Amino acid sequence: xxxxxxxxxxxxxxxxxxxxxxxxxxxxxxxxxxxxxxxxxxxxxxxxxxxxxxxxxxxxxxxxxxxxxxxxxxxxxxxxxxxxxxxxxxxxxxxxxxxxxxxxxxxxxxxxxxxxxxxxxxxxxxxxxxxxxxxxxxxxxxxxxxxxxxxxxxxxxxxxxxxxxxxxxxxxxxxxxxxxxxxxxxxxxxxxxxxxxxxxxxxxxxxxxxxxxxxxxxx
Numbered sequence: 001x002x003x004x005x006x007x008x009x010x011x012x013x014x015x016x017x018x019x020x021x022x023x024x025x026x027x028x029x030x031x032x033x034x035x036x037x038x039x040x041x042x043x044x045x046x047x048x049x050x051x052x053x054x055x056x057x058x059x060x061x062x063x064x065x066x067x068x069x070x071x072x073x074x075x076x077x078x079x080x081x082x083x084x085x086x087x088x089x090x091x092x093x094x095x096x097x098x099x100x101x102x103x104x105x106x107x108x109x110x111x112x113x114x115x116x117x118x119x120x121x122x123x124x125x126x127x128x129x130x131x132x133x134x135x136x137x138x139x140x141x142x143x144x145x146x147x148x149x150x151x152x153x154x155x156x157x158x159x160x161x162x163x164x165x166x167x168x169x170x171x172x173x174x175x176x177x178x179x180x181x182x183x184x185x186x187x188x189x190x191x192x193x194x195x196x197x198x199x200x201x202x203x204x205x206x207x208x209x210x211x212x213x214x215x216x217x218x219x
Contacts, residue, residue, distance in 0.1 A: 001194045003218045004035060006209065009197055011060055011089075011182070013040040013207045015157065024049060032057050034210050034219050037203060038089055043082050050086025060089035060122075063114060066158035068093030068128070072110045079117035089122040090114065091153060091182075091205075094140070096131055104143060111147035124151035124182050124203070130161030137167065138174045145176025151203060155185030162186030163196060172200040188212075 012031040014023060024045045031039040038058040041049055046061050053059065063078045064070045070078070079090055092114050098106040115123050125147070127140045144152045152171060155162045162185020171181055183196040184205025193209050213219045 001197060003190065003213050006190065006193050006197065006204075007034045007036050007213065007219070009202060009204050010034075010036040010193070010209050011038045011040040011091075011184075011203055011205045012036040012210050013157070013184075013205050015040065015042060015062060015065070019045075021045065021048060025052060028053050028057065030210050030214065034213060036210065040089075040091065040205060043078065043085075043087075046082055046087050047085035058088035059086055060091060061087045062126075062156075063090055063092040064095075065091075065093055065126075066156040068095050068126070069097060072113050075110065076113050076117045079114050083117070083119055083121060087121065089124065090118050091124040091126055093126045093128065093156060096128060099127075099132070099136060099140065104139065107140075108143050108147055111144065111149055115148045122151070123149040124153045125149045126153045126156055126184075128156055128159050129154045129164070129167045130159045130185075134170060137170055141171055141174040141176065141179070145179045149179070151180045151182045153182035153184055153203075153205065155205075157185040157205065157207075159185070163201075165195070165199065168196055168199045168201055175200075190218075 038060040040060040163183035180202040182203035183201040187206040188208045
């Protein structure tokens with residue numbers, strides 16, 4: 001696949017705790033230049049990035065990140081604030097403890113509450129596959145499909161593992177109609193990005209692909 005086609009699927013990401021505005025500004029510049037799907041940034045920078053980019057690129061941010069154990073009310077407030085500040089896309093982390101306890105109604109209701117708070121903006125649901133069994137991953141495909149979210153996303157990038165071919169295959173085989181896949185975490189090679197897209201991922205969360213493309217003079 002041509003590099004420009006890969007970049008169209010990339011959420012160009014900087015979620016490091018020590019990220020500065022200067023780094024976020026550069027991320028936005030690179031994202032605009034390379035034609036990525038969005039820039040994914042910490043909530044504290046959303047409003048400044050929205051004003052800076054002047055709608056030249058979608059702004060994505062994270063909710064309940066990275067652990068997912070905030071209360072539903074907090075996640076809903078975070079989402080409303082992010083949308084008010086100018087976020088175009090929301091990536092939320094599920095409550096993994098409630099999933100592990102098989103409290104599926106809680107998990108579904110929480111995603112639906114965040115979906116409502118998104119006011120029609122794109123919602124991606126992070127399930128942190130490295131902490132789940134295959135049975136739990138399959139169950140989350142069903143729950144996310146029922147919730148009205150747009151994407152199921154593999155990873156935060158802060159767990160013990162990121163996207164894997166096994167997980168993308170498993171999710172694709174159990175994907176409800178209309179739900180899309182975002183592969184994220186540990187995607188550091190263009191060949192891997194190409195492979196995940198070929199396997200069915202419509203979005204990629206990565207901090208490296210844009211850098212590599214620029215370093216190698218591909219854009």
